[in-house]
Amino acid sequence: MKAKQEGQIQGLLLNRHSPIITNAVFADDTLLFGRASRHEASKLKEIISSYTEATGQRVNFLKSSIYFSKKTPVVLRQLNSLVFNFWWGRKDKEKKLQLISWKDATNRKDKGGMGFKDFKLFNLASSPFLQKAKLLGLEKPSERKKYVEGRHQHNVGDGRDTLIWYDPWVPHVQDFKVQRPSHCPLDINHGFDLIDHDNLQWKNELVVHYLKKRFGAYSVRSGYRFLLDKANQSIIHSPSNSLSIPQHIWKKLWNLPLQPKIKVFVWKALLNALPVKGNLAHRGIPINSTCPICNEETKSIEHIMFWCSHARATWFSSCCNYKPDAIGFNSFTQWWIAITQAFSIDDDSLCLIAIVCWIIRKQRNMAVF
Structure with a gap:
């Protein structure tokens, strides 16, 4: 509260009429909000240190995460650049020859990369619902394709004519079909029920909740690996002979x-x-x-x-x-x-x-x- 009053932390403004939020406390979790700047990050770290000294409680940073909003791509690019510049030995604005792309360097080691963390993808994987419907391979309802790998697939459209438990509409699934889970209400039968028609997007929480049995439990690690594999679908080749490496x-x-x-x-x-x-x-x-x-x-x-x-x-x-x-x-x-x-x-x-x-x-x- 003191840091907020002194203007050292800006906090989060949900809309022009709402109060500024600097923290939110749940049963076992605490969320801290601030701008994506070095000053506010240092201040938040200072506040956490003061809290630790005053209460004797320690923060487990291994179980903590940082999330940037979609409006901070510059920060994410800077983080990526810091890692890559360090790898190539660049200092300040010094230029050195770069023989491996950032995309290849962030690929998994068992797929030919160096395993560097792509902060943009990691940020997406760390978001609250992380656009999880998008992770499952579901584009916007109006963008669902009719054909995948030469096989017929139902066009979702507005979802009124899509029977989600019978029609082939989910990618990356055998026959593009999913089975109704036992805990799913009987009134959820059409794609229309899973779509936020005001924003023309999927209701992420519903999609993940009722399809999670098929895709398994979600974690930031699994989400990041999924996004990374999707971004690096092509196998890295040796530029000299295009020989794929198993x-x-x-x-x-x-x-x-x-x-x-x-x-x-x-x-x-x-x-x-x-x-x-x-x-x-x-x-x-x-x-x-x-x-x-x-x-x-x-x-x-x-x-x-x-x-x-x-x-x-x-x-x-x-x-x-x-x-x-x-x-x-x-x-x-x-x-x-x-x-x-x-x-x-x-x-x-x-x-x-x-x-x-x-x-x-x-x-x-x-x-x-």
Whole structure:
């Protein structure tokens, strides 16, 4: 109350005639409202600290969450930018080469990403009802499609002619049909009953309540994963050869008992995201394409890792005693997939191979730079 009176917290104004709300208390939950600014966030944190000292009660931040309204996209973009800039080592307005998109970096690790949190999607997943009907794949009633994957599907329209327990109208469900739950009132039978006709939107709480048995219990984590998978429906490909990388290959890589820096290096190599001369030239950077070590033309990760005289000598002198052969060789990605499948139950060998790759790259950088 004091922070509100002093103007340090603006609170929430539901409409022009309502009082300003700074907090709401329920049985086991407390909601705090403020503007999306660093000043008010710091003040709220200060208030929580004062409360903890005065009462001896601690706030479990692991069970707490923050939610931004839809009108604060700038804040969410700034949070995303802070994470991505830190990852690429950018400071202030410094510009550095970005070889992996934010979308790919936020994808799940087992699908080729780095697993960075997309705050925009997380904010949506954390909202009270989170537009959960939209999460279930239900667009606005007027936008329901008649055909999905070549199969006939009922057009909902205003819902008057849609029997929700008999007509095919729900996506991502076998035959597009759902069964009536035992706890559903008998007077809810038509799509019309699930639509807010004033705003032309679904009644989210009703849709989730009566369809949750089919989709399971909702959590912020499950909602975020759903939104993320929907935003990254296409499988990440290696830009050099468009070779899709199976999910088990990614899982194997991240589960190897290796230093994180080595696994991240292999991850970048699999996505052709290393700053080799070929990638730099592809992005319009004028650069001499000659290898500074063997004086041969080089444009790829493959040359650095296998065909350069330095790479060949390193492989042959290592415990692997490996002699790279260009016959049947396509790309680093294809090679790594084959190696992973060949040593699927031999983590030690895979770790050794990954370490040799990392050493080749590190020694090359030391020699060149």
